[in-house]
Amino acid sequence: MDEGGSRIRRRVSVRKRDRPSLACRFAVPAAAELTPGDEEEEEEEKMVAGNRRRKKTVEVQPVENNDSEEDMFGDYDSFAENSFLAQVDDLEQQYMQVPEHRKHASDLATEDLYSENIKHNKLSITTVGSFTELKTDEHIKNQCRHEDVSVEPEPDILYDVPSSQVLYFENLKSSSNDLGDQSTKERDWNASSHKTVNEELPQNSIEHHRQTDDSSSKVRSSSEENRRKSLKEHLKSAMTGNAKAHTPIFSRTKQLKETLLSEEINVAKKTIESSSNDLGPFYSLPSKVRDLYVQFKGIEKLYEWQHTCLTLNSVQERKNLIYSLPTSGGKTLVAEILMLQELLCRRRDVLMILPYVAIVQEKISGLSSFGIELGFFVEEYAGSKGKFPPIKRREKKSLYIATIEKGHSLVNSLIETGRIGSLGLVVVDELHMIGEGSRGAILEMTLAKILYTSKTTQIIGMSATLNNVEDLQEFLQAEYYTSQFRPVELKEYLKINDAIYEVDSKAENSMTFSRLLDCQYSDTLKKMDPDHLVALVTEVIPNYSCLVFCPTKKNCENVAEMICKFLSKEYLKHREKEKHEVIKNLKNISSGNLCPVLKRTIPFGVAYHHSGLTSDERKLLEEAYSTGVLCLFTCTSTLAAGVNLPARRVILRAPYVAKEFLKRNQYKQMIGRAGRAGIDSIGESILILQEKDKQQVLELISRPLENCYSHLVQEFTKGIQTLFLSLIGLKNSTPIHDKNSAN
Numbered sequence: 001m002d003e004g005g006s007r008i009r010r011r012v013s014v015r016k017r018d019r020p021s022l023a024c025r026f027a028v029p030a031a032a033e034l035t036p037g038d039e040e041e042e043e044e045e046k047m048v049a050g051n052r053r054r055k056k057t058v059e060v061q062p063v064e065n066n067d068s069e070e071d072m073f074g075d076y077d078s079f080a081e082n083s084f085l086a087q088v089d090d091l092e093q094q095y096m097q098v099p100e101h102r103k104h105a106s107d108l109a110t111e112d113l114y115s116e117n118i119k120h121n122k123l124s125i126t127t128v129g130s131f132t133e134l135k136t137d138e139h140i141k142n143q144c145r146h147e148d149v150s151v152e153p154e155p156d157i158l159y160d161v162p163s164s165q166v167l168y169f170e171n172l173k174s175s176s177n178d179l180g181d182q183s184t185k186e187r188d189w190n191a192s193s194h195k196t197v198n199e200e201l202p203q204n205s206i207e208h209h210r211q212t213d214d215s216s217s218k219v220r221s222s223s224e225e226n227r228r229k230s231l232k233e234h235l236k237s238a239m240t241g242n243a244k245a246h247t248p249i250f251s252r253t254k255q256l257k258e259t260l261l262s263e264e265i266n267v268a269k270k271t272i273e274s275s276s277n278d279l280g281p282f283y284s285l286p287s288k289v290r291d292l293y294v295q296f297k298g299i300e301k302l303y304e305w306q307h308t309c310l311t312l313n314s315v316q317e318r319k320n321l322i323y324s325l326p327t328s329g330g331k332t333l334v335a336e337i338l339m340l341q342e343l344l345c346r347r348r349d350v351l352m353i354l355p356y357v358a359i360v361q362e363k364i365s366g367l368s369s370f371g372i373e374l375g376f377f378v379e380e381y382a383g384s385k386g387k388f389p390p391i392k393r394r395e396k397k398s399l400y401i402a403t404i405e406k407g408h409s410l411v412n413s414l415i416e417t418g419r420i421g422s423l424g425l426v427v428v429d430e431l432h433m434i435g436e437g438s439r440g441a442i443l444e445m446t447l448a449k450i451l452y453t454s455k456t457t458q459i460i461g462m463s464a465t466l467n468n469v470e471d472l473q474e475f476l477q478a479e480y481y482t483s484q485f486r487p488v489e490l491k492e493y494l495k496i497n498d499a500i501y502e503v504d505s506k507a508e509n510s511m512t513f514s515r516l517l518d519c520q521y522s523d524t525l526k527k528m529d530p531d532h533l534v535a536l537v538t539e540v541i542p543n544y545s546c547l548v549f550c551p552t553k554k555n556c557e558n559v560a561e562m563i564c565k566f567l568s569k570e571y572l573k574h575r576e577k578e579k580h581e582v583i584k585n586l587k588n589i590s591s592g593n594l595c596p597v598l599k600r601t602i603p604f605g606v607a608y609h610h611s612g613l614t615s616d617e618r619k620l621l622e623e624a625y626s627t628g629v630l631c632l633f634t635c636t637s638t639l640a641a642g643v644n645l646p647a648r649r650v651i652l653r654a655p656y657v658a659k660e661f662l663k664r665n666q667y668k669q670m671i672g673r674a675g676r677a678g679i680d681s682i683g684e685s686i687l688i689l690q691e692k693d694k695q696q697v698l699e700l701i702s703r704p705l706e707n708c709y710s711h712l713v714q715e716f717t718k719g720i721q722t723l724f725l726s727l728i729g730l731k732n733s734t735p736i737h738d739k740n741s742a743n
């Protein structure tokens with residue numbers, strides 16, 4: 001689901017473009033452009049680019065390597081906002097390099113962030129001031145000064161804070177530094193503005209109370225008498241300070257808002273615990289949550305199905321739930337509301353399992369702003385990120401967002417440390433993945449372990465492509481909800497030769513003739529583009545966006561290049577400067593080593609997108625595509641599931657993923673990228689097929705989705721064997737002789 005925050009708002013949201021219509025949509029290149037000589041020159045250039053060298057053929061050839069596997073399960077990185085994640089990474093690096101002797105700070109991190117915040121941003125100055133006033137022993141004074149100085153914005157305090165939120169506190173720190181010599185009161189406001197909903201004490205009293213704690217602990221080590229004196233003096237000073245303190249108006253407003261939110265949460269907690277049907281302002285959540293959805297995502301009102309689903313008795317009773325709706329149906333919002341209920345009202349941690357690193361990062365970026373506003377941690381468990389067992393948080397609850405593998409390790413660590421009960425809710429997006437190879441086996445193991453070890457953990461699974469739901473229901477002991485709602489209509493087409501057919505389940509053959517493709521191709525173009533891709537994409541770009549799914553990475557690059565060869569020069573003028581900027585940035589991040597294919601295609605607004613790109617390259621290209629600077633991606637299945645990019649038209653270059661014929665759920669996920677709610681008002685897909693594949697394609701579009709079957713046994717070493725070994729390791733098994741003796 002599309003998410004964003006004030007600072008980190010996703011930029012794939014509504015695109016309103018005002019692009020010139022291009023009279024001549026595609027052009028046959030001048031003969032000279034296609035001479036063999038040119039091809040040789042290009043080949044030379046490609047040779048320079050080393051492994052990025054590509055041949056010119058655009059024919060779909062089944063290949064030896066299944067790069068789709070690589071795409072689907074590779075280390076595909078981020079679709080999240082570029083600059084935000086880059087900063088997060090930098091910060092994480094910075095904090096991870098904290099020397100060993102300063103790691104005491106990790107203990108501090110288990111304390112509430114608010115107190116850390118206060119210590120960092122204010123105490124270093126205010127405490128020194130207090131002690132100077134107190135005229136205590138000079139040595140103690142110096143020591144305090146020294147210690148306070150060392151407490152002044154040191155990075156190690158944030159050692160264990162999730163990186164997503166470290167960034168937030170880093171910004172806070174810099175804003176505090178910017179304040180320079182401004183009054184303590186202003187800094188107080190800074191801290192108070194980030195107070196959590198649980199911290200209802202008046203600002204000044206918290207402030208001085210904590211000063212007292214902090215200073216007294218230092219004095220204790222020197223002299224008990226001094227300590228008493230100091231405490232007494234300090235309290236006196238604190239009270240005088242309180243009395244004198246002039247609270248700025250904006251601080252009071254902020255306080256009022258915080259208090260209101262806190263009260264609303266208290267009411268929400270009571271509502272959720274009671275058997276009442278009154279769900280309060282926003283599904284048992286404070287009205288602030290509703291405001292945040294309007295502010296961050298532009299969601300003003302829930303769809304009817306979302307409301308129905310959230311008010312189901314089974315959901316109110318926290319029964320396990322599976323729900324299934326078409327792609328772009330808005331499934332994520334329901335899961336998010338249930339997660340927020342768990343974090344804020346029931347005060348328990350939540351685990352969200354997503355299929356790819358990219359989607360985890362996208363979600364982290366989107367939900368961090370909610371965490372900051374509502375007072376919970378958002379923790380990333382993907383790639384190299386994640387701590388096992390997770391840090392125990394005293395007050396705030398954690399939302400762990402994890403890939404399938406990291407989710408499994410997280411659950412293991414919670415079982416091992418006897419903390420699995422702290423997990424109130426587990427949400428699995430793309431639940432159909434449970435039937436996919438060794439990754440499916442890991443997901444199944446994770447869920448089985450939760451079911452077995454924690455009776456209080458609710459499990460929610462969602463997907464657009466489920467078939468044998470009863471089996472899954474039985475496994476998860478879950479209720480089921482489904483609807484056919486899709487906010488943006490998606491029209492499915494097939495293209496055979498130059499005829500376009502609409503997929504129509506009521507028609508004989510499941511398709512009806514729609515139109516002939518308007519393509520006046522020269523002989524050269526016919527030869528280079530027998531599938532009329534150029535004609536298909538130029539019906540859409542540059543005014544709208546288009547995704548072309550290709551069976552292989554190599555084919556992606558070839559298709560991108562081929563299309564650009566036949567686009568008219570007019571395309572070069574569209575958002576020319578921004579495209580040059582993209583090229584410049586790409587050069588910068590790849591040390592001047594820009595891929596020659598991208599160098600040629602980006603000026604036309606076209607790029608390829610597959611797992612061969614570095615994560616930084618991908619982020620940059622996605623950003624440019626999301627904002628309409630690029631209007632066409634040729635891509636592999638990497639972009640098939642769960643990604644919310646704009647696409648008026650999705651074209652499937654062939655009914656293959658590598659050399660495997662498309663599965664129905666892969667097909668559904670791919671075409672489902674077209675016409676995303678909030679981005680486009682209509683969507684269409686065109687599957688290009690050859691006569692030889694016609695029969696198989698007709699079956700593909702009319703047969704039911706594939707069933708999910710357990711892979712625990714099929715994937716023996718990564719499945720049942722791993723499960724047994726880990727159950728022994730987690731002491732969740734009983735040796736046979738113990739069992740016999742018990743009998």
Ligand SMILES: Nc1ncnc2c1ncn2[C@@H]1O[C@H](COP(=O)(O)OP(=O)(O)OP(=O)(O)O)[C@@H](O)[C@H]1O
Nearest residue numbers: 001002301302303327328329330331332464642677
């Ligand atoms: N009530 C709503 N009003 C307006 N927009 C909504 C609403 N609910 C969700 N959306 C938007 O619809 C888009 C698609 O939603 P979401 O990503 O949740 O779909 P999905 O069902 O998870 O799709 P997929 O299965 O393809 O991942 C998002 O941009 C989201 O912000």
